[in-house]
Amino acid sequence: MSKDTLALILNGDVPLAEYATAIEHLSAMIKNLAEEVAKGVKIEWEIAQLKSSSPTTIVRGYSANLADVEKVVQAFGVVGQYMKDGQTIPYSESVAKEARAITGILNGKVKSVEFKTDAHDSMIDRVISEVELPSKNVTFGTVTGYVETISKHERLRIVVYDTLFNRAVDCYITDRKMKHQMLDSWEKRVTVGGEIHRDFQTGKPICVYNVRYIKVHKDMPPGGFMAARGVIPWKEGDELPEQKIRQLRDAG
Numbered sequence: 001m002s003k004d005t006l007a008l009i010l011n012g013d014v015p016l017a018e019y020a021t022a023i024e025h026l027s028a029m030i031k032n033l034a035e036e037v038a039k040g041v042k043i044e045w046e047i048a049q050l051k052s053s054s055p056t057t058i059v060r061g062y063s064a065n066l067a068d069v070e071k072v073v074q075a076f077g078v079v080g081q082y083m084k085d086g087q088t089i090p091y092s093e094s095v096a097k098e099a100r101a102i103t104g105i106l107n108g109k110v111k112s113v114e115f116k117t118d119a120h121d122s123m124i125d126r127v128i129s130e131v132e133l134p135s136k137n138v139t140f141g142t143v144t145g146y147v148e149t150i151s152k153h154e155r156l157r158i159v160v161y162d163t164l165f166n167r168a169v170d171c172y173i174t175d176r177k178m179k180h181q182m183l184d185s186w187e188k189r190v191t192v193g194g195e196i197h198r199d200f201q202t203g204k205p206i207c208v209y210n211v212r213y214i215k216v217h218k219d220m221p222p223g224g225f226m227a228a229r230g231v232i233p234w235k236e237g238d239e240l241p242e243q244k245i246r247q248l249r250d251a252g
Contacts, residue, residue, distance in 0.1 A: 001058075001118040004069045005048055006030075006076045008102070010055040011123075012111035019055055022105050022113070029098035030059065033075045036092055038068040073117050080115025080122035087199070087206055090170065103128045139198070143169050143205050144191045156182055158214075160192055162205060171208040181214050191215040 001007065008026050010019065027045075034043050041063060048060040061069035075091065079099050082089050089096040102113055103124055112125040148168065149159035156173035171192045173182055194211040198204060 001116065002060075003073060003118050004062075004066060005058055005060045005117075006073045007056055007058045007114070007116040009057075009114035009116060010105070010110055010112075011114070012054075013109045014055045015109065018105040018107070018110050022102050023057060025098045025101040026057070026059075029079075029095060029102070030072065030076065032094040032098060033079075033091065034072045036095060037071045037075045038063075041065070041068045043069055043072065074119065076115060077117035077120030077122070080124070081120050083115075083124050083128050084122040088197070090207055100128045139196055140194070141196045142191050142193045143171070143196065143208055144189070145169070146189050147185045147187060150182060150186055152179070158182055158185060158192070160190065160208075165204045167204065169205045169207060171211050173211045174209075175211075178211070178214065185214050185216055189217040191217065 008022060010022060030045055034041070043061045043063045045059050045061050047057060049058040050056065051058075061072060063069050075095075079089055079091065079095065083099060083103070089099060104127055106113065106125070106127050112123050114121060114123045116122075143160055143162050144164065145160040145162040147158050148161050149157075151157040156176065156179060158171050158173070160169050160171055161167070162169050171194065173179075191214075192208055192211055193213045193215075194208040196208050197206045199206055
């Protein structure tokens, strides 16, 4: 797979009617994604390859700017990943509706569908309905971790690897005045404050919208936490702080 291609794979015995339905919703989903993440850009989508063993449709986008195609392809992969993980799709309802409709062809004969790009390969083996998706618990708070990705396409976004919950969290910045602050955070440990959307059941952060600030932390020398002093006495043989923190994280 290249960065300008995406694929929809249907696994099982696939009747023609179900295949046609999946392609119809795939076409609408790509169109709606392009309007959202590459607004105003003309992109032509063509079938680059068809495979019959497990019906696979590979689609390639053509545009004057390859980066616009890549944004749509990346978003397609994100949709599949969020459905696979049982998370609320982070795009408009017009996109989510078509994505869920693709899973609607799962009927016993068609056993699973895959959303595949160069960066994602997400297999979904159940019908995703709107009511099934978990409710989002939205609160103002902070996420702390290391910045792994920075994106300036269409909207400002950083991906913070949350060290507490051991997961990547997308953080969306609406105030473009924070652009330089965002760029300075690359590969550094930060605390991001904003509207945190959490998994309703586990409380784990899914994404952060309307980021209000990014605080960059000073680098700590390896093992520096060992120099910390607290009110709880410690003696040889007791659990180390990092062991206790790991237990609390894993329990969540």
